[in-house]
Amino acid sequence: MTTIFARIKNTVLADINEVLDKKEKKNPIAMLNQYLRESEQETEKVRKLLERQYKLKEEFHREYVQAQELAEKRKRQAEIASQAGETELHEFALAEFGQYEERSQRLLSMLVEAEKQLAELERKYEEMKLKLKDMQIRRMELMGRENVTRAHTQMGKVLHNEEYSDRSFSKFQEIESYIERLEEQVQNSYFRSNIDAKVAKLEKTLKKDDTLSNS
Template identity: 50%
Template sequence: MSNLFTRLKDSISADLNDMLDQKEQKNPIAMLNQHLRSCEKEVKRVRELIDRQYLLKDQFIKAYHEASEMAARRQHQAEIAARASENELQEFAEKEHDDYRQKAERLKNAYDTTVKQLDQLEQKYATMKRKLKDMHLKRMELMSRENIANINNRMNTVVHPERAFGQSFSKFEESELYLERLEQRVTSNYHHNTIDARIREIERELEQNKAN
């Protein structure tokens, strides 16, 4: 049964990858934008984790100072109890002193480790931001190339329609032919109308001459 689920999972994963590959081939800019949005979310999430680590660092140093102060207080109290021959009180104060001292040491180590880790995290975060900025620049370059390619394709379609449509005419050429036919029709109508008008004028002149 587990093998069946594994094969099913692998099959679904393969189909999903194929679908993403096809989508990327059809619209690489859209896929790149999707990747960028994902990276931006990840950078934001890392920043939030780093800020949370800064809060922990502040809590560590605060707890360290408190533990150190308590260790010093218990040590002073143990000395007073020893001078007063209060053995049980002295023993309690000394035990508390050891506990707070060990706690302070652990907190100091945790604080030092956090400081080193934060330095490394900040460097990695700066690298992530730089790479994200580079990705944005790459996207702009790709968009520019895609735009130029689209412009060239449209220009080639207009200037060399046979490359895109074989022997058929482009819309541009069709428009030119339509304008030529329209111009011929208007010119022809003009000449016809002009001739008809001139003939009518001549006929009127002839009739007037006969009447005279």
């Protein structure tokens, strides 16, 4: 039965890996973004653990200080009871002093361990943040390379694909022809709107020349 389940598990994992491989080949940047999101989530988890560890350390420290204060208090009370000859009170205060002293030592040990764990978590968190930032920068680099590759591919289509080139070139020709038609229309409109004034000016000049020549 275990072997069957193991085979089913391996088959499912193989199918999942195959799907992921296909997705990665189809869109590697998308897969990289997914990996980065997962890394960001893991980094956030460590940050939350770090916050909890800070709170634990503070709590251990608070409990340790309180245990120390109670131990010192019971110690003084035991001494006073002893001096006053209050044997029963002396023994009670002394017993509690021992309990508080033992508790404070245990809390001190836990506090030291919590500080070590906190330092380790801080180190790992900083390391994860640096790695995450490095991966984000590398993603930007890869995206830049991908953009350049796509641009080269597109330019290659334009420059080397005859059908694509002819279609693109004909588009340019179409635009040039349209501009030429516009220029012709504008020029004709200009001459049409100014022809009367120009002819009148020419006629006036010719009459003036005739008058001068006859005189």
